[in-house]
Amino acid sequence: MSKYSKQFKLAVVKRYQEGSTGYKAVAHQYEINHSFVRNWVKQYALHGEAGLDKxxxxxxxxxxxxxxxxxxxxxxxxxxxxxxxxxxxxxxxxxxxxxxxxxxxxxxxxxTRGRPKAMSPPKKVQPQPAKTDESRSREELLEEVNYLRMENAYLKKLKALVQEQALEASLKKRK
Missing domain, CATH: 1.10.10 (Arc Repressor Mutant, subunit A)
Incomplete structure (x- = not known):
């Protein structure tokens, strides 16, 4: 927001135009710098009220x-x-x-102003359409089966570990 409103500037300009006083006298009356008065009067003369807008x-x-x-x-x-x-x-x-x-x-x-972007936007990766089992080779199917077996074994071990920790915790509470 500007320090002086448009209405204030317009009042100062009108006061200058109505009297025989100079820039300094009007500025002293409104307690502002005389260069403001001079600029506002010239802006108003050239551009009208729009010259006083921010x-x-x-x-x-x-x-x-x-x-x-x-x-x-x-x-x-x-x-x-x-x-x-x-x-x-x-x-x-x-x-x-x-x-x-x-x-x-x-x-x-x-x-351009401001701080540069830290990261570029992530590139969107298009997922490849999944192949049907009929279109896949024997090696691809065996590879998937082995992967699923490893995942299954891992989850079984994780479940056993969680159960063992829960059992130990319940035994400690009983003591």
Whole structure:
């Protein structure tokens, strides 16, 4: 949420427009910085009430370059350029300019934000359709029978072990 609401900004702008007072006097009356008043008045003059709304923008590299080119061609200040293109953060223009001078157009391309994903999504493995017993070879069937026999023997031993532990526990309780 922004520090100042749209209604507050509009009231400040209207107060400035109705009187013969300057930016500093209006700012002093509302106890804010005079540069806010100046920016809000200019935003309102160029863009109307929409210029006072909070704005979340992501700019393409082409847009950034065109803004910088326009600023250089017309020899505008950061403030004038930001107000003209409805860019709310004045400092972003200096960042764009510095990036462009250090890395060219590639430096203006927006980068993804945030932490990279730790893991890629799991690949879905398609289960192979089960073969019918008639289509399987003798070796495959014998291999499955041996596997099932080992599994059965393991489960029998596990069951015997659990029963033995239960019996020992019940004998200890009797003592």
């Amino acid at each position: 704005k979340f923008s992501h700019y393409s590299a082409e847009f950034k370059l065109s803004v910088l080119q326009y600023m250089w061609d017309k020899q505008l200040s950061y403030r004038e350029t930001a107000i003209l293109f409805d860019i709310r953060n004045l400092n972003i223009l200096s960042n764009w300019e510095r990036s462009y001078h250090s890395g060219g157009i590639q430096a203006l391309i927006p980068r």
